[in-house]
Amino acid sequence: MHTWIFDLDNTLHDASPHIFPHISRSMTAYLQTHLRLDPEAASTLRLTYWRRYGATLLGLMRHHGTDPRHFLWHTHQFPELERMLRREPYLHGVLRRLPGRKIIFSNSPVHYARAVVRLLGIDRYFDDVFSIEHTKFRPKPDAYGFRRLLRRHRLEPRRCVMVDDTAENLRTAKRLGMRTVWVTRSKRVPGFVDVRIGSLLELPRRLNLLT
Structure with missing residues (x-):
């Protein structure tokens, strides 16, 4: 069996219609706040790490020493998750x-x-x-x-x-x-x-x- x-x-x-776009926005906002980037630079870096490493998190851990638990907690908050499913x-x-x-x-x-x-x-x-x-x-x-x-x-x-x-x-x-x-x-x-x-x-x- x-x-x-x-x-x-x-x-x-x-997850494509609502959840993935929400995560992308949350990750960009995280990069803006914690790396002190403007919105365009944060979005570009997020995509660069995603393409290079397969996950934005891996790039942040490798190049910036980002705490993965902190990053994942703050980028996966969904006040209206049931509606988005x-x-x-x-x-x-x-x-x-x-x-x-x-x-x-x-x-x-x-x-x-x-x-x-x-x-x-x-x-x-x-x-x-x-x-x-x-x-x-x-x-x-x-x-x-x-x-x-x-x-x-x-x-x-x-x-x-x-x-x-x-x-x-x-x-x-x-x-x-x-x-x-x-x-x-x-x-x-x-x-x-x-x-x-x-x-x-x-x-x-x-x-x-x-x-």
């Missing part, structure tokens, strides 16, 4: 139909990830929410966090299925021996992806491809 490892944002819910239709039914353990593996901080899971009403389906703090702030696609998750739950990679909207995260999962499911509308599928789905609704019907 598989252990299902799910990404959170843009996999179990749609865009739920995947029939998500509960999909999760109920998947046999095996389920874990969330997210690059977001634990306070935000747990709040989203609670508001989606899906906490009962998951054994753990494995957040960026658990990776010692080495986010996906870094293999370090994957290995920590596997050790924490005593998992064999060959018995795990990684479900994610980001291809590079799946590349790492595949290298470690996991099966991979890419949630995307892309028609071009790289070799490290075992199953491509346009929506989580398709997942229970594709189980035969993951055995």
Whole structure:
């Protein structure tokens, strides 16, 4: 029986319309305040670090000695999180139909990830929410966090299925021996992806491809 490892944002819910723009604005404001930059310079630096390191946080830690917990706390505040959430239709039914353990593996901080899971009403389906703090702030696609998750739950990679909207995260999962499911509308599928789905609704019907 598989252990299902799910990404959170843009996999179990749609973060693009409201949540991701809010985080981007919050990060820019953080850089303005703590690095004393004007809005344009702060936005440029945020994007530069994101493109170079895959996460703005990594650039701030490397070049400015930023405290990651302080940064993540202040950039992931959502007074109206429930209103901003865009739920995947029939998500509960999909999760109920998947046999095996389920874990969330997210690059977001634990306070935000747990709040989203609670508001989606899906906490009962998951054994753990494995957040960026658990990776010692080495986010996906870094293999370090994957290995920590596997050790924490005593998992064999060959018995795990990684479900994610980001291809590079799946590349790492595949290298470690996991099966991979890419949630995307892309028609071009790289070799490290075992199953491509346009929506989580398709997942229970594709189980035969993951055995």
